[in-house]
Amino acid sequence: MTDVLQKSSKDDQPAPRRAGDKVLDAAETLFYAQGIRAVGVEEIVNVAGVGKPSLYRAFGSKEELIVAVLQRQEAGFWRRLEESVAACPNDPRAQLIHFFRGTAERSRLGGYRGCAHSNAAVEYPEEGLVRGEALGFKTRQRERFTQMARDMGAADPQGLADELLLLLEGVYVARQIHGPSGPAQRVGHAAETLIAARLGG
Missing domain, CATH: 1.10.10.60 (Homeodomain-like)
Known part of the structure; x- marks a missing residue:
């Protein structure tokens, strides 16, 4: 025993x-x-x-380590998006609005510096392993948003997805410039307004 x-x-x-x-x-x-x-x-x-x-x-190599970090960050993004999907079953419109409201909340956190992939793409403008990883994620993100826009019945799913992505990238920059109480806090409302305009109400 x-x-x-x-x-x-x-x-x-x-x-x-x-x-x-x-x-x-x-x-x-x-x-x-x-x-x-x-x-x-x-x-x-x-x-x-x-x-x-x-x-x-x-x-x-350091480059391979950077890629591993970006892959971990990407997994975090998909996890947060899936949490919004789970919170609003069978309603892609509500799912995206939920996600953008959550993004506004995250941007209030201390030390928030936007998207690691966007930051990496800026730091690595030349073609290579790091930039390829960053752009690959951005492509997958765009495809997913386009599918969600299609699922909600948007007449121009790609157009709506691109406009939502512009909002998202704007949050990343605005938070670093204006701080946690700046324009980034309005992204949930902006996404809701944009989707309503695209869907006609």
């Missing part, structure tokens, strides 16, 4: 975090707060508490 209890206690212990996970966490925080090009590998490993070999074993 004692052996069973000892084994259970040992099994219940949390597994030690992998060095790669520590590097990814540190890079995500640093890139978002300071910008990607401003952060060097040395700073990342120092914050992660690991050596450089651990970073290169897990990711191969």
Whole structure:
């Protein structure tokens, strides 16, 4: 009985975090707060508490690490969108309005610097791995919004999707310029007004 209890206690212990996970966490925080090009590998490993070999074993290069960070950020975006979908079943119009209202709320958070992919695309104007990852996400985002606009019966689904994406990109920039109480807070209302105009009421 004692052996069973000892084994259970040992099994219940949390597994030690992998060095790669520590590097990814540190890079995500640093890139978002300071910008990607401003952060060097040395700073990342120092914050992660690991050596450089651990970073290169897990990711191969700084560019591959950036891509991994962007993929994690993309997963977060889809998770938030799906939460809005689940909150408003079978109503794509309400789903998008819910999502934009949530975006306004997120923009009030301290340290909010908009979209990691938009920031990366600005920092990496040249073709390459990082820009390709950022633009790939933006393409998938545009396709999803277009499908949702189509599902709500918009006469021009692509046009409505593009206008909604302009609102979203505007939030990312406006929050960084005007702060948490600036124009970004009106994006939920703006999205609702835009959709109503496009759908005729």
